[in-house]
Amino acid sequence: MTHRVAIIxxxxxxxxxxxxxxxxxxxxQVSIRTRKDDWPDLPMEHGYHGSQLVGLKEFFGAPDDVVxxxxxxxxxxxxxxxxxxxxxxxxxxxxxVAVSRGGPVNIDMQAAKEHGVLVVNTPGRNASAxxxxxxxxxxxxxxxxxxxxxxxxxxxxxxxLYRADTTGRELNEMTxxxxxxxxxxxxxxxxxxxxxxxxLVNDPYVQLPVSVAEQGVELVSLERVLAESDVLSxxxxxxxxxxxxxxxxxxxxxxxxxxxxxxxxxxxCDYDALYEALNSGRLAGAMLETFSVEPAPADWPLLQLPNVxxxxxIAGASVxxxxxxxxxxxxxxxxxxxxxxxxxxx
Numbered sequence: 348m349t350h351r352v353a354i355i356x357x358x359x360x361x362x363x364x365x366x367x368x369x370x371x372x373x374x375x376q377v378s379i380r381t382r383k384d385d386w387p388d389l390p391m392e393h394g395y396h397g398s399q400l401v402g403l404k405e406f407f408g409a410p411d412d413v414v415x416x417x418x419x420x421x422x423x424x425x426x427x428x429x430x431x432x433x434x435x436x437x438x439x440x441x442x443x444v445a446v447s448r449g450g451p452v453n454i455d456m457q458a459a460k461e462h463g464v465l466v467v468n469t470p471g472r473n474a475s476a477x478x479x480x481x482x483x484x485x486x487x488x489x490x491x492x493x494x495x496x497x498x499x500x501x502x503x504x505x506x507x508l509y510r511a512d513t514t515g516r517e518l519n520e521m522t523x524x525x526x527x528x529x530x531x532x533x534x535x536x537x538x539x540x541x542x543x544x545x546x547l548v549n550d551p552y553v554q555l556p557v558s559v560a561e562q563g564v565e566l567v568s569l570e571r572v573l574a575e576s577d578v579l580s581x582x583x584x585x586x587x588x589x590x591x592x593x594x595x596x597x598x599x600x601x602x603x604x605x606x607x608x609x610x611x612x613x614x615x616c617d618y619d620a621l622y623e624a625l626n627s628g629r630l631a632g633a634m635l636e637t638f639s640v641e642p643a644p645a646d647w648p649l650l651q652l653p654n655v656x657x658x659x660x661i662a663g664a665s666v667x668x669x670x671x672x673x674x675x676x677x678x679x680x681x682x683x684x685x686x687x688x689x690x691x692x693x
Contacts, residue, residue, distance in 0.1 A: 349378040350684055353420035355413065357386040360426035360447050364669055368677035376684055382416050384408055384427065390642055391427055400431045404452035410434050417441065422683070424676050432458035443683050447472065447672040449530070450584060451693045466693040467679040471530040472672040473663030478534035480662035481610045484634040485523070485578055488606050490515040493656045516577070519543035524576030527583035527611065528553045535580060536564060547572045550583070573600040580608040581615050595620040604631045610662040613639035622648050625655060636662050
C-alpha cells in the first residue's frame with residue numbers, strides 16, 4: 348500500500364517541484380496529490396497581532412479547504428497552509444507534516460504533539476538568499492546607490508554625491524553589527540569578512556567558532572553592538588524576548604549616522620519609534636524588507652521618508668530556495684517511511 352501525500356504549495360514553493368523531488372527519492376512508495384495556492388499574488392494572514400487561528404503566526408488558506416484537500420493523507424507537505432488544533436482533530440490519518448520553512452509558524456505545535464503528528468521543517472532553506480540580499484541592501488545604502496537611482500529617475504543629476512561631505516563610505520572602514528547568529532547571521536558574517544569591515548555579533552545563545560573569532564569577529568553585548576555599529580543588521584527570530592527589540596530606548600543608543608537593516612521580521616522593530624528616529628535625524632537611515640503588517644499600508648508614514656529603502660519581503664525569494672526546501676522535505680518523508688529519525692524535527 349502506498350503512502351498518501353498531500354502537497355499544498357503556491358507560486359513560490361511550486362508543488363510540482365516538491366512532487367518531483369518526492370518521486371525521486373520515494374518512487375512508487377508514495378501516491379501524491381497537489382494543490383497550488385495563490386500566494387504571493389494574494390497576501391498571507393499574519394497572526395502577530397491576533398488571528399482567527401490561535402498561535403499561528405503566518406499562514407495562507409482557509410482551514411476547511413485545507414482539511415478537505417488533505418483528507419486521508421498520511422503526510423502533508425506545505426509551505427503556508429495552516430494546521431490548527433481543530434484541523435488536527437479533523438485529520439486522524441495524518442502522521443507527518445513537512446513545513447518548507449525555517450520555522451513552523453503556521454502549525455499549532457502543541458496540538459501536533461498531542462495528536463501524535465511529527466512536524467519537520469527545512470532550516471536554512473533561504474539562508475544564502477537572505478544573506479546575499481542583506482549585503483546588497485547594505486551596499487545600496489552605504490554607497491548611495493538607491494539615492495542616486497531615485498534622483499536620476501526624477502531627472503536630477505546628483506553630482507554632489509561626489510562631495511566628500513555627502514558621498515558614501517566603504518565597508519572596510521565601518522563597523523557592522525549582526526544581531527542573531529543563526530543560519531542567516533553566520534552567512535552574513537562570512538560574506539562581510541571579505542569586505543574587511545569590523546564585525547560585532549550579538550547573540551546570547553551562541554559561541555563564535557574559534558576560526559571566526561580568529562578573524563577578528565567579536566561576540567558582544569546588545570548595548571555594545573548598538574553603540575558601536577555604523578550598520579546594524581537584524582537576524583533573530585521573533586520571540587517574546589526579541590519583539591520590538593529595536594525601540595525608542597535601543598535606538599537612542601545607536602550612532603546618529605548609523606544605518607539599520609531589517610531583513611528578518613517586522614515585529615523585531617517598533618516602527619513608530621523608528622519613524623521618529625529617522626524623521627528627526629536621530630538615525631541616518633534604514634533599509635526595511637519586512638513589516639509587522641504585510642502588505643505595508645500605502646499611507647504608512649515610513650513610506651514617505653527619503654532616508655528609507657523598502658522592499659516587499661523578497662530577500663528569501665530565489666529559485667534555489669525552492670529546490671533546496673523541496674530536497675529537504677523529500678528527504679524527511681523518505682526517512683519517515685524508512686522508520687529513521689528525522690534530521691529536522693520541530
